[in-house]
Amino acid sequence: MLNFVYDNKTTIIFGKGTQHEAGNLLKPFGKKVLLHYGSGSIRRSGLYDAVTASLKAAGVEYEELGGVQPNPTLPLVYEGIRLCREHGLGMILAVGGGSVIDSAKAIALGVPHAGDVWDLYLSKKQPQADPLPVATVLTIPAAGSESSPNTVITNEETRRKLGYGSPQLRPVFSIINPELFFTLPHHQMANGVSDMMSHIFERYFTKTLHTDLSDGLCEATLRTIMRNARILNGNLHDYDAWAEIAFSGNIAHNNLLGVGREQDWGCHAMEHELSALYHVDHGAGLAVVTPAWMKYVSPKHREMFVQFAVNVMGAEGSFREPGALIREGISRLERFYRELGLPATMEELGIQPRDFPLMAEQAISVRGPIGGLEKLDARDVEAIYRLACKDALPD
Known part of the structure; x- marks a missing residue:
């Protein structure tokens, strides 16, 4: 820590x-x-x-x-x-x-x-x-x-x-x-859930060791968000579900979950370029970028992503096959986003591949390479954008 x-x-x-x-x-x-x-x-x-x-x-x-x-x-x-x-x-x-x-x-x-x-x-x-x-x-x-x-x-x-x-x-x-929050349209609930989950992901995925307490807090908050988002998916007037979501969203970004650990913020930097150029909803953009980022960086950080797959997404399988656990964890996250009606690809957001190089350069233009778990340069960012395209997704 x-x-x-x-x-x-x-x-x-x-x-x-x-x-x-x-x-x-x-x-x-x-x-x-x-x-x-x-x-x-x-x-x-x-x-x-x-x-x-x-x-x-x-x-x-x-x-x-x-x-x-x-x-x-x-x-x-x-x-x-x-x-x-x-x-x-x-x-x-x-x-x-x-x-x-x-x-x-x-x-x-x-x-x-x-x-x-x-x-x-x-x-x-x-x-x-x-x-x-x-x-x-x-x-x-x-x-x-x-x-x-x-x-x-x-x-x-x-x-x-x-x-x-x-x-x-x-x-x-x-x-x-x-x-x-009872009068919010469904898509704003879904975008909000994606955003607050991303705030936790940006803190959770870290190379810092001996962070048992904040790991557990991150994981419990993510599970709470998903459980209550599913309730709201069917009833936007459930006070108790909104209370859990609101409290979780507050904790997700007041930085209590991020203390004592190196943070990432690569997905936010990449998404900001989508919403700056195309005015997409921030949560919708994060729902597209985040799984692609996970697929790109997880091969170098298997222990962290196995922990996520098992402790957050409830994936089951053999720890001797970490790749399969990781793929299942990411797949479960993608399916959850789909449950909420969130987009999964750049095409659904209306993002044109011709703009990938510009957005990738812009993403690193202020502070250089982005990310904490894995440093990403413009080539990495562009590769992640392409991984979020329809043709890159499995059948």
């Missing part, structure tokens, strides 16, 4: 009716906030009225900025920075899923920053000034951004999608009411 420091300042307020507490929870942090959200869904569901009534009752003034789209983009971030500066707003309340929260974090980062906030995403330098505090009301359990120190933004002009991380970006509190 590696040395580590773990510090998570985010207070989680979990359960039924908790969205009505937003105003009182915000009050100690300041009287003027930016209310940041996505489309009209929070108005149709009544969540907008509940949150704004709570703010007014607590005497919290607010300016609004809606319109966040999946794979949030820079222009709206710049508008949020302008609003905060112009109106003297001292905090951001993000009401939405990972895209809204990521956008809120980018705004929080940019308000005190002297230059272009995008430069921080390029350089990965830590902020020189304290970002504004962020709080959230979660509407989609998926990204784990409600208690993570990370944010991902797309620059449509340069067609780049980049992540950034700083401990200062962890929200001060996050409200998670599983009742708010």
Whole structure:
């Protein structure tokens, strides 16, 4: 196990009716906030009225900025920075899923920053000034951004999608009411499950030894996600299943599962190029890239993938035939994704092979070779993209 420091300042307020507490929870942090959200869904569901009534009752003034789209983009971030500066707003309340929260974090980062906030995403330098505090009301359990120190933004002009991380970006509190997820369409549930599972995979697959506790936590959380996703597959109004999924998604990305171990993040880097160029749903892209990555790197890391196949996917067989166990484990994961209606190939995503070389070069352009379990250069990334094509799949 590696040395580590773990510090998570985010207070989680979990359960039924908790969205009505937003105003009182915000009050100690300041009287003027930016209310940041996505489309009209929070108005149709009544969540907008509940949150704004709570703010007014607590005497919290607010300016609004809606319109966040999946794979949030820079222009709206710049508008949020302008609003905060112009109106003297001292905090951001993000009401939405990972895209809204990521956008809120980018705004929080940019308000005190002297230059272009995008430069921080390029350089990965830590902020020189304290970002504004962020709080959230979660509407989609998926990204784990409600208690993570990370944010991902797309620059449509340069067609780049980049992540950034700083401990200062962890929200001060996050409200998670599983009742708010009842109105989500099925595909958003499926994409969210894929995303949170990938957050665990990026931490689980490691060369670091003596990580028994975090291995077990990763495996238990993955099994919990799959078990309850199957329940939601037939009933999107099951409160208890959503509660398990939401709690698992939070743990998946607050980095508790990743401490003391080298992490990977190769699949996320590869998928970001798909969604930057083709605007595919992040979870859908991960469902295509992840099994292909497993097939490509597992021959060099058989012990880790046998452990995954047996402990997570429930594969059975002889340990003297590790290759067969690994293939069965990956196959079971692919079948699970199919159960949820997720895509399996680049063709289903509409990705053109002619763009593979460009996306592969872009994936390694910021920090060089990607991955922790296995370092991947552009040739490796392109090979994984091709392995995710229909013609590469077994009959």
